[in-house]
Amino acid sequence: MRLHKFKDVDAFVALDLAGAEAGSGPVRWARKVLQGGAKDLARSQTYTYAALQMRRSGASAGISAEAPARAEAVAAFVAEAAALVPDGTYLPDAAKGVADTDLVPLRDADPRTVDRLGAFAAACDGLSAAVAADAAVGLDGRTAVIEGFAATGPALAEAVAGRGGRVVGLATAEGSLAAGDGFDPAALAEAWAEHGDKALGALAGSDDGLGKPGELWGLGADVVFAGSKMGIVNHGVAEGLGCRALVPGGRLAFTSKALAVCRRSGVAAVPDFVALAGSTIAAWSSPDTSDDEVRAEITETVTALMADALSSDDGPFLGACYTAESFLSTWQDELPFGRPLAS
DSSP: OEEEEOSSSSEEEEEOOTTOSOEEEEEEEESSOOHHHHHHHHHHHHHHHHHTTOOOEEEEEEEEOOGGGHHHHHHHHHHHHTTTTTTTSOEEEEOTTOOGGGGHHHHTTOOSOGGGSTHHHHHHHHHHHHHHHHHHHOOTTOEEEEESOSTTHHHHHHHHHHTTOEEEEEEETTEEEEOTTOOOHHHHHHHHHHHGGGHHHHHHSSGGGOBOGGGGGGGOOSEEEEOSSTTOBOHHHHHTOOOSEEEESSTTOBBHHHHHHHHHHTOEEOOHHHHTOHHHHHHTSOTTSOHHHHHHHHHHHHHHHHHHHHTSTTOHHHHHHHHHHHHHTTTOSSOOSSOSOBO
8 A cells, every 4th residue: 555645735645556557536625534544445446446357456535624725725636636647546536525526627637437427426336235235135125224325325225116125214414214114215316416415304304303323223124224434333333233234335334343243143244345336337337338338237247246245155245355356366466455344
């Protein structure tokens, strides 16, 4: 893992593998972005590329600045990052605190299909998470909750419903909302489009109508989609889930100890680097293919990756790791140290 530090702004990018054809991953802004979390995010993306048999590397950038200086700091990052994009050293994806519009000056040199970044990429991750869950335990007749309902949420809810499941609980940092009969995916998409992060409050009538975020864990749904932040599912949360499958809706959703709890409890803990492969497949798709063809490729690819992962006696997470690491061994002299799990 190599750390590239910027000169004109308090920023860095963690580049996971040497010798890669290209490297990509999130760029985040906060008052202080820690290097450890960025390195973990880079590793997760590396494993996505390896699972997809791509000789590319994960990367992750952080911009640290106080809120009043955010716009200036992001602009300085973009100006300096322009030298890293043409040769594929680092291709940034907008993440927390950074908007897609902030990165527009870098897109002309980006070798990916840039029309399929941003909102379309988020929707593709929602689709791939649902496909992974369906492969793991089958969604038909199942109930599901979405912890961290965000940009991927509407597409995830639609894909769950399209496979016969019901989303019965939602949560954000503001609170949680339950619906025993299931939420209407169209209503969720409309609420997100109009209210964004405040969608749950709008659905409830006000924020006062929301339960506490942690109440979602007690609904006893068959499938838990989680990922509002790294490590949101620790071993304590994992012990009380009572679900059939834990599926990341965000990178590094569960810890190593949570994974161990899931294995003991017979819960299928799906790897984030497979569940969230949709955006990567979309980004590197041919611009000549249609959006529907991209969605079909995501469904086919993630289904096949899950079938392989589920065939392992060690569970789907380690099964997928073995496959990714087998490919990495074909072009790396040694495997990177550490698998994609939250600390």
